Amino acid sequence: MSExxxxxxxxxxxxxxxxDTSGILMIEAFFDRMAERLTEAGELEAADRAFFQDTDGGKKIRIDGYSGDPRDNDGTLGLIICDFVDSDEVRTFGKSELAPLLNPLIRFLGKARSEKFRDGLNEVNPAFQVSDLIIATWQHVSKVKLILVSNRRYVGRDDTVKLDNKEQIPITYSVWDLARFERYERLGQSRADxxxxxxxxxxxxxxxxxxxxDDAALESYLMIVPGHQLANIYDRWGARLLEANVRSFLQARAKTNKxxxxxxxxxxxxxxxxxxxLSATADEVTCVRTSAGFAISSINNLQIVNGAQTTGSIxxxxxxxxxxLERVFVQMKLTVVPPDRSEEIVPKISEFANTQNKVNAADFFSNHPFHVRMEQISRGAxxxxxxxxxxxxxxxxERSRGQYINERAKLKPPQQxxxxxxxxxxxxxSKTDLAKFVFSASGQPHIVSRGAQKNFAEFAREIGDSWSKSDAKYDDLWYKRLISKALIFRKLETEVPKQPWYEGGYRANVVTYAMAKLFHDANNEKEVLDLDTIWRRQIVPDALVDALLTAAAAAHHxxxxxxxxxxxxxxxxxQQACWNRLKSEQLQYGESLESCLVLIESARTNMRDARSERALTNGINAQSEAVTLGGAYWSKVLEWGRAKKRLTPKDLQVVQICATIPQRLPTDSQALHAMKLLARVKDEGFVAAR
Structure with a gap:
């Protein structure tokens, strides 16, 4: 079987x-899953489901989703059409099918611009919502972007397809087929094309x-890019030029500069x-010799890691x-980074290039210490x-896209x-899932509703600030309570569509709002939700489910x-106003909710006990590492430290004890100090073979 x-x-x-579990249509489940991938990959800033299908003069009209307010997306109106086939075998489609799939979406656009069409629909109809948005924002729309999402494999080669474009505005399209989604899931990238x-x-x-x-580890080039070229390149590819992991960070600070x-x-x-x-990276460049000298003729996977504000303004x-723009020129520092080293190198380039920003762009990358720690804990908990x-x-x-698939693929069938x-x-x-769980519980459902990337950007800023002050709270217990939030979030996802009051649509909004409301109402000065019981049992109690659905009904309304x-x-x-309205409502949860609460002092005791246990475990691990290194190794540390005058009196005392291993063993606290000291002297240049 192929990949x-x-x-x-x-x-x-x-x-x-x-x-099956949520009681929704398969195409809805498919759309929800793939919409999240589209936002993660940077194809769209958001992806809201809005299904509508009809005929006009015998011709099909259809839409499956849209990408939010064009005014928040550089004037780009994103519309989504879904091609889903319920089949156990991989099906294919070619160039001849693109127009029949995309034209119904263009026809919908043409109809949606009409107030007559809009006013003929019920206000709760998703098509009404999209039409009303298009009418209200059309003067701000500079480009329409059509996204075809399919679970079939596209086998066409020439993407030049004639569409029924009668609009006086540029219309582009992008095909996300099965192979492209698979590549994104496995490799964590979608920009090979x-x-x-x-x-x-x-x-x-x-x-x-x-x-x-010629023998440098990485190729680097200096270029002068004409403004009109940069503008046209961005007009074609948009936010995909901005590194996916820092896109929202950069754009949040990259409003067009007057x-x-x-x-x-x-x-x-x-x-x-x-x-x-600009500072930029690429997977590969093609160099040529021209009459004017050395030049670059093409760049594969250009990513601007610093200069989003400049690019957006141009x-x-x-x-x-x-x-x-014909007289505008901008300098670009371009580094060619092989894909297998991108996670190591690109964050550093972005971090050092963005030093003027308060929060480092590296906070968004998968190798930030927060994500590394969560990964480490997840592999052992x-x-x-x-x-x-x-x-x-x-x-x-999964701190970086593709980890799960790739780790499993390395194993033989019995190990799999x-x-x-x-x-x-x-x-x-994933990272974006984690951000949704945390922000839903912390009372920021309006941020979660803005889409995976924008929510993750806000979450990363918050974590970055908190982590820089102290990383101590992000321990095993924090992670386990995060898992409780994940269980609650996912339980709501399956239960909301089954409710009699649910009319379809807005499930994602209802879920995050319901969770935020329940946490807001349950947590107070004396009591909090008993998250520790949830992660221990790996199930959400029925009483809590009932309370969550009470909150969900109110959120839906x-x-x-x-x-x-x-x-x-x-x-x-x-909008914050939406959350304020729900937050202010008084709901009757019933007495059963009391069984899901715990005294806040008990929750704090659990935290203290967990941290004491963690400290004990850390001490034992440090002692084991110090003993494994051996007395001879620590003698070299002692000799180097004395020669360089890098050891404090306490350092000398601890290292002298370690140098006598195995005759004398350091205590847990001494071993912890020794291992921290070792990390420090290594950073200062100490090297010794064991």
Missing amino acids: LEEYHQNLMADVRREA MLIDFEKDFGGALPALKASQ GIQKTIKDAPELFFPYNNG HASLRSAKDQ IFAAPDNERHDSKWFY KKFDLEFPKARLF VITHPPAGVRNMSEWAK
């Missing part, structure tokens, strides 16, 4: 399971200066001396100062089997079965009944 066939088999199993060909598409190769020696735009408009020839330029000038299961298991925290028991697929969660003048419910759910 693609195995991926398809697992995908269909997951979709069927989700549809983003080849920027300067000679063919953007007016010619770019003169460049090689800034690295000062930059003023320079472009009034003094374009001064743009180069005024602007710091792109905005396509509309406001297009003629002046064992949870008891629920009543209906036989085996204890672990939750798998053991892996599946140890890490069930249903207990896999608030979300689907926005205030006068507000008609788009998805956009309403993204």
